[in-house]
Amino acid sequence: MAIRALVWGENIHERTSAVVKKLYPDGMHNTIAAALREDAGIEADTATLQDPEHGLPEARVAQTDVLLWWGHRAHGDVDDAIVERVQNRVWEGMGLIVLHSGHFSKIFKRLMGTPCSLKWREAGERERIWVINRSHPIAQGLGERIEVPATEMYGEPFTVPEPMETVFITWYEGGEVFRSGMTWQRGAGRIFYFSPGHETYPIYHHAEIGQVLRNAVRWAHNPAPAWEGIAEAPNAPADTAPEKIEVRGERLHLDGEAGFR
Amino acid sequence: MAIRALVWGENIHERTSAVVKKLYPDGMHNTIAAALREDAGIEADTATLQDPEHGLPEARVAQTDVLLWWGHRAHGDVDDAIVERVQNRVWEGMGLIVLHSGHFSKIFKRLMGTPCSLKWREAGERERIWVINRSHPIAQGLGERIEVPATEMYGEPFTVPEPMETVFITWYEGGEVFRSGMTWQRGAGRIFYFSPGHETYPIYHHAEIGQVLRNAVRWAHNPAPAWEGIAEAPNAPADTAPEKIEVRGERLHLDGEAGFR
């Protein structure tokens, strides 16, 4: 069964900036989705900020295996209730791939628990993405590095938690470095951040960038059944304890009563 | 110079439950602060939910090296602005020690990015806390284990991110286990979660529990200067790049312009 990927795009600069429109006439989300469809095992759909419920109604999120997120100008316009919905679904097992300026999206900051800040410069400089672990699933089909001729610089310190794995580190012409590909887990969900993708350059048309995204979708997909109720803290009555115990001492709660939140 | 610890207590059950009042007539926060003061290198103060700004005004948080957090019934009553203030201060370098039912506090969930849920049973059963790494700073002065005669069971799965270190694992009479002491880092701040501490048992009067808390304060203290501005993403104009570069290609932003958030 195909992996159900959903590409979420903010879809603003593509309509307001002539530069971006020329590079991505159908929107970046559609270019990314097209890159994903080069893998026959991935079914890719799109959603945008402007759609009702930002294109992320409950039922659709529930049917998504891996969500890709590109946002920049309008992080603050994303509805908190929808951010919570997406976060809960990541906890249940949906993969999440956060792209470029998505480092400052509500959903990424909430899942990381850190500022997710960095340093930036828009000078069309050269970027060289080094593959740190060539046997990682996300690095399959790549050489030792990817060369991006013109990029926005994103520089360290990148204030995220220590990752589970560092997959890529970037060298910039202007002298900075950046951990450009990292992984984390939150609940049952796998998360990958990938920094290349500034909207004024044709980065998502780059074949190797597409390869990374396809690999990342496969990596982030958790085929386990959704972990429903992962956010609940159930009471376990004493008579259901694996070992026989006698209730002693003082209590605040009655058997089976809900805890405080 | 002494470490400035601040013990935050929800301070509700101590006033509304006869059982808890009897165990902690001055409130659990004061019992915990007294335990900390047994270390002459720690200055311990207290704050409660009922104080103005929950006892956590900006200036006081800025002067705190390590914050200890005990809450249970009223997690939802903690003001979001104050949670954000505390989170920002943790990022800057303040240590945070989250106690027992604080697993469901807003501040802990925000810093972890996960549900922080668990399973629970209030049966006064026996708990045995095993020291996993006896050379860890938080385990100094302890034996191979701590015996707690009556406790609330907190059982796995405990849905937190994989920790930096697992310091303690608990065995329960009723048959469950729990990772009762774990560490993480978020920004410049060190975080320790410690599960024992149910309000209907005299756990914070236990000498070895006090030892753990004192150790944890010392461990969580980061003497580095506060990392001010850690949440900002500064633009680095091209003419300040470490390597000389020529600006090329299209841009969205002017030099020195603020980025989007």
Add this chain to the structure above:
Amino acid sequence: MAIRALVWGENIHERTSAVVKKLYPDGMHNTIAAALREDAGIEADTATLQDPEHGLPEARVAQTDVLLWWGHRAHGDVDDAIVERVQNRVWEGMGLIVLHSGHFSKIFKRLMGTPCSLKWREAGERERIWVINRSHPIAQGLGERIEVPATEMYGEPFTVPEPMETVFITWYEGGEVFRSGMTWQRGAGRIFYFSPGHETYPIYHHAEIGQVLRNAVRWAHNPAPAWEGIAEAPNAPADTAPEKIEVRGERLHLDGEAGFR
């Protein structure tokens, strides 16, 4: 294509102890291999200490996707050259599943870089293996826990490096706990340690233990091409640098010369 698993058994107690022989008349390695074969996607073969080159000649190791290791009495008899061969193949990408008393095997200690010591008691007590992350690939098809009616106790501290993931934690009737399932990565190889499996109890006949082993084989399998030459440190002559540089200053080595080891 099927995953090529190889079950390595020390194969001593099965021949010298009447108790073990009765439980595992064909050797534990054959019981384990039979459990793996219940998954049609796994091809399982066996090797033992007594075979030439311990059943691990170069060509066979090169053709193995995942190696399972059960040893106890004769860790010291395993040839160092073969340990190095296996270690190198793990670095290249072969998965390794270390079982029970294999915690003290040469190969596990070498890959961990720690003592891998623990505390033990042989009293036929009850073990309850709690699933810490039910959405982990290794936990698929299990309930919230596995009950083992009679086991050898392996107690903390278990002196291994902090794992990538803690998948299982065990509760023992006698009062101890143990991190009974953990993962690590070394080079391109994934490693899983699983503690149940004492030879005087029928643990490898237990259906859920078989399920864990099959899951672990699938998890440990890295389909990426072998990372050949991973242990080499190649010289990168200056004229092949990605950026044009001029050689300056003093040198120890000539272009393309091998480094010291």
Add this chain to the structure above:
Amino acid sequence: MAIRALVWGENIHERTSAVVKKLYPDGMHNTIAAALREDAGIEADTATLQDPEHGLPEARVAQTDVLLWWGHRAHGDVDDAIVERVQNRVWEGMGLIVLHSGHFSKIFKRLMGTPCSLKWREAGERERIWVINRSHPIAQGLGERIEVPATEMYGEPFTVPEPMETVFITWYEGGEVFRSGMTWQRGAGRIFYFSPGHETYPIYHHAEIGQVLRNAVRWAHNPAPAWEGIAEAPNAPADTAPEKIEVRGERLHLDGEAGFR
């Protein structure tokens, strides 16, 4: 009480290469020890490969809090018994700081369990060491980066296990990147690898490099009592179990008998 640091130097190139001799007439180990002594809280001594037992007799290693290791040409000449001694002492709690070409030392490879390989080029190019976490103890007193005017390039992939923390990442003039400062723990011992330090450049005369080394000694120092016996696996007789249990079933071992290794 001062931290007892011991700087181990291979001490070969300083005597055989005119270039190195000129930069380090007293040997690199003495230059490094002098840099450490700028911190009054550190007592620094030296040892070399040529000393009896390489300057690392049992009693001296036992009295060392933090060992610094610089080797290159003669890794293979270091006696295995002494490597084991050092490894055991790290497990007990001694800090270890591995410098530059020490990435291929026996002691580092043993503690990591990986090849520790990398790519290299000796062209006197520029290196810029970025501070990834400015609040880390090892980064105190530094600015956002260290500039090294001439260095040997060490490039990724650097085949070490995922670190506990990445403290520094290096940018090279020739286009590569490197995780130049990383931390790990093994047993009770803290380990820091720091890549700058090629012998044909005056890197250990650089003030900021000295600052890093002093910081690293303080960070790596574990004041806990040595974890003696950490490599032993003691039997815990059934009558000493924390919970009363009745011995059942078949056994291989008698009470208190030593296990197999």
